[in-house]
Amino acid sequence: MATPAPALVLLPEWGSGHLMSMLESCKRVLLAGAGGGREFSITLLVMRPPTDEAGSEVEAHVRREAASGLDIRFHRLPAVDPPADAAGVEEFIARYIHLHAPHVRDAVAGMGRPVAALVLDMFAAPMVDVARDLGVPSYVFMSSTGAMLALMLHLPVLHDRVAVEFHEVDGEVDVPGLPPLPPASMPCPVVDKKSPNYTWFVRLGDRFMDATGIIANTADELEPGPLAAIADGRCVPGRAAPPVYPIGPVLSLGGNDKRDSSEPPHEGIAWLDGQPPASVVFLCFGSMGWFEAAQVVEITAALERSGHRFLWVLRGPPPAAESGTGAPDGSEHPTDANLDELLPEGFLERTKGRGMVWPTWAPQKEILAHPAIGGFVTHGGWNSTLESLWHGVPMAPWPLYAEQHLNAFELVRDMGVAVPLGVDRERDNFVEAAELERAVRSLMDDASEEGKKAREKAAEMKAVCRSAVAAGGGSSHAALQRLSEALHQGAALPKK
Ligand SMILES: COc1cc(-c2[o+]c3cc(O)cc([O-])c3cc2O[C@@H]2O[C@H](CO)[C@H](O)[C@H](O)[C@H]2O)cc(OC)c1O
Numbered sequence: 001m002a003t004p005a006p007a008l009v010l011l012p013e014w015g016s017g018h019l020m021s022m023l024e025s026c027k028r029v030l031l032a033g034a035g036g037g038r039e040f041s042i043t044l045l046v047m048r049p050p051t052d053e054a055g056s057e058v059e060a061h062v063r064r065e066a067a068s069g070l071d072i073r074f075h076r077l078p079a080v081d082p083p084a085d086a087a088g089v090e091e092f093i094a095r096y097i098h099l100h101a102p103h104v105r106d107a108v109a110g111m112g113r114p115v116a117a118l119v120l121d122m123f124a125a126p127m128v129d130v131a132r133d134l135g136v137p138s139y140v141f142m143s144s145t146g147a148m149l150a151l152m153l154h155l156p157v158l159h160d161r162v163a164v165e166f167h168e169v170d171g172e173v174d175v176p177g178l179p180p181l182p183p184a185s186m187p188c189p190v191v192d193k194k195s196p197n198y199t200w201f202v203r204l205g206d207r208f209m210d211a212t213g214i215i216a217n218t219a220d221e222l223e224p225g226p227l228a229a230i231a232d233g234r235c236v237p238g239r240a241a242p243p244v245y246p247i248g249p250v251l252s253l254g255g256n257d258k259r260d261s262s263e264p265p266h267e268g269i270a271w272l273d274g275q276p277p278a279s280v281v282f283l284c285f286g287s288m289g290w291f292e293a294a295q296v297v298e299i300t301a302a303l304e305r306s307g308h309r310f311l312w313v314l315r316g317p318p319p320a321a322e323s324g325t326g327a328p329d330g331s332e333h334p335t336d337a338n339l340d341e342l343l344p345e346g347f348l349e350r351t352k353g354r355g356m357v358w359p360t361w362a363p364q365k366e367i368l369a370h371p372a373i374g375g376f377v378t379h380g381g382w383n384s385t386l387e388s389l390w391h392g393v394p395m396a397p398w399p400l401y402a403e404q405h406l407n408a409f410e411l412v413r414d415m416g417v418a419v420p421l422g423v424d425r426e427r428d429n430f431v432e433a434a435e436l437e438r439a440v441r442s443l444m445d446d447a448s449e450e451g452k453k454a455r456e457k458a459a460e461m462k463a464v465c466r467s468a469v470a471a472g473g474g475s476s477h478a479a480l481q482r483l484s485e486a487l488h489q490g491a492a493l494p495k496k
């Protein structure tokens, strides 16, 4: 009897950005291996998400993927009780995932076939121990930037070197491979060293070092500085980091934005069809972004005064925002906006014809692909960023949560694909109307030198993204081949 194809056993965090980006990346491994005589199968370990809303989203992904025709199996892990005393979101996610360790162990041990990799979400990195005990390779999947990866690997070093809070540092923070980093650009989980979130991030970064490899949704040419710093051993002096396989950009599907060609276009797309090329600024803030009424007023003033055409995805507060009882994993999603309540009187009439406000989930990937889009005001989530770069759209990043302040810094200062937007981090990332108006003009005005540079760089990155994944010479394609070979070589039957 033929030996079954070695399994990639996936343990994603339940958030769509994490789960779909890991799954799409591993599907590429599956397809690349099949072309090179290296067959793999995928088994996705499904944790019961801590909220019903996340549970429904995961189930929708499972249903769709089960019907994809690829060799993807789903293994539901027994439910565990969420930690009741977690003080922060990242702590909650990491601890909740870690409580599944015995079940992950049992699932991998019982695979009944060689295991090529236990592929771990960044929050699941401590489970490299489970893989080691079973004698199978472990790979961390980094759904964020190479810069965030360099920072996380370097964090245990920074922890020993910098005794004070980062905002108390005199000057900038040195992260290998990045320009000197202003403390205000540090990611949310590390801004308060007394918080268990920080302690967890130091621990996660440390455990990344014990993985067999790291799969990253980025490309060598997109982030040469951080990726070279990791490969050269500059993040953890004296210790070689695991090999990093930058196989991106992998744009994950996942939202309900895949339209059948027989369906009529989305209203936003139909509206864009009537606009001149590169004339519309698109504003959209990820799966969790929303604004208080006072901020909405500033945005309306900026858009009115800028004179530019716009397509704005405006969401309302999540249901728990009023009561202050958010989801423990931080994944509370915004509601559909009540435009009559949120927008100042007369705004829609005054901007009629040149602007559209969309109050619910929008088909972002399709919008960014539209020739009428000339710029993107984005929260700077990494998936949104990759989608923007894939279509060569320059950005103005407005970071709101997670690692987005670091992403904004990298997009403006390192990659040069974005114009800066002054965000007041002390005031819940508030942006004044005048500042947003300035940034929108800079992004969209033909005469703006700053915007011209960002537009040129974004166009360059569009070409870079596409050639990176191209067969026959693309750097990400080559990384995928190296990864496939390493997985094939390393596959082992789990020890019992
Ligand atoms: C990447 O670094 C961080 C990511 C997160 C984080 O956590 C999270 C938890 C959930 O339960 C659901 C989510 O959707 C979710 C999303 C999320 O961050 C987003 O991840 C994307 C990658 O898939 C992308 O990097 C976006 O920029 C993120 O916004 C949280 C965190 O600390 C708070 C991180 O440092």
Ligand SMILES: O=c1ccn([C@@H]2O[C@H](COP(=O)(O)OP(=O)(O)O)[C@@H](O)[C@H]2O)c(=O)[nH]1
Residues within 6 Å of the ligand: 017, 252, 255, 257, 284, 285, 286, 287, 288, 313, 360, 361, 362, 363, 364, 365, 380, 381, 382, 383, 384, 385, 387
């Ligand atoms: O109205 C929306 C808002 C978001 N997205 C998609 O949701 C994902 C957001 O991921 P990202 O990493 O940018 O940010 P997160 O939401 O995880 O913070 C991207 O694929 C977007 O295209 C979308 O399609 N429509």
